[in-house]
Amino acid sequence: MNNIDLNDIRLFVTVVQAGSLTKAANLLNMPKSYLSRHLTRLEQDLGTTLMDRSRQGILLNELGERFYLKAQDMLQTVQTALDSVRSNLEAPHGLLKMSVSTEVGRGFLMFHLAEYMRRYPDVSLEIQIDNHKINLIREGVDIALRLGDPNNNNVVARKLFDIELGLFASKAYLAKAGIPQTPHELHGHDLLYKYDGPDWHFSYKQRSVHIEGKNKLYSNDFNLIGHMVGEDMGIAMLPCFNNMIRPDWVRLLPEWKIAKVPLYAVYYKNRGSVLTVRSMVEFLLQKNPALQS
Structure with a gap:
């Protein structure tokens, strides 16, 4: 058990969040067989099975559920440690993908995007505006802005403000x-x-x-x-x-x-310390209409 590979744990968490090996393989752009081998190795190193696999997807057993929750927290801790070192060396950069409901996109977000882009010129934005419910991992989205409490234990929901x-x-x-x-x-x-x-x-x-x-x-x-x-x-x-x-x-x-209806910024736990994600969330927290002159 002392030789467990941290990457195997990361792949396990991604598969659970994606819902199946096939979807996780597509998301990570790697062969399904590669994922399967690493999950099997993780289970062998732990000395127990964590999930049942089928064509319909994966189903965690009781030990798998407990391990998944602890693994998420562990990955978050590791990411936080890495970012604490990088924070003084890097500025937010790269692609940030967002999903926004139409009323929030057109009634709120669009009026602040230019300011964000001027503040963080090395960040590229991809913004999907529609009202369908999404799976963040499955669709490769970093942050979703949604009305009402997401009521999902797998995500962080930061309340931005209440909408009258x-x-x-x-x-x-x-x-x-x-x-x-x-x-x-x-x-x-x-x-x-x-x-x-x-x-x-x-x-x-x-x-x-x-x-x-x-x-x-x-x-x-x-x-x-x-x-x-x-x-x-x-x-x-x-x-x-x-x-x-x-x-x-x-x-x-x-x-x-x-x-009033609360507006939340929603993202997966292991994305909360990523500089681009954090920069957008912190930026939006400052844009409460009630605080604007």
Whole structure:
């Protein structure tokens, strides 16, 4: 056991995160047979099996689960030690791949990218803007910006800030349909929903109301929903980003509180000490809209 290769442990963690030998081999650009040999050697050195392998993927046994969690922490410690030496010798450089939801990309990130790029000229950015859920390792993404708690024990989720939500409609729509005075009156209106977005839950003093009204439009994109508000199609709950809310729209029920939605920077534990990842996360932590003048 004293001769266990640290690289074998790193390959084991990558295979678990990728979900299968095939996907890990593609990600690492190495033969599947090479990975299999090193995993077998690791298990032989440990004196026990860690996983079952099949065409559908890999399945950790109880010892494998425990070893995986400890291995992640160990690799993080090793990476931190390496980076502590390199930090005085290197500046952030190389490719940084990010995945960002459309509303966060267009409502927040795009306004700060130029500053980041001027500050770190040796970093190249590849930014994927869409709303589908991703596997960071499988898709080679360093950082994902996502609304709501990822609820994934394998990743680090750094909270950047809370996003305020509001209820909006155009003047033309309200002139036609009337102005709701309470959340209950929303039932008589055309509602534009983000189907993977926040609940329509309102609170005022000691009262609490949950609304599931007439669904005029379902979408997973706040930008599309906002556009339809501008087309006088109904009422929508939207993030209060400056470039998303038109000044001629009416904010409805402002006295009723809507829970804010947290925005997180998400990355794998063993990537948290990488200079490029750390530089972007630290940069974004300074860009809370509430702190901007």
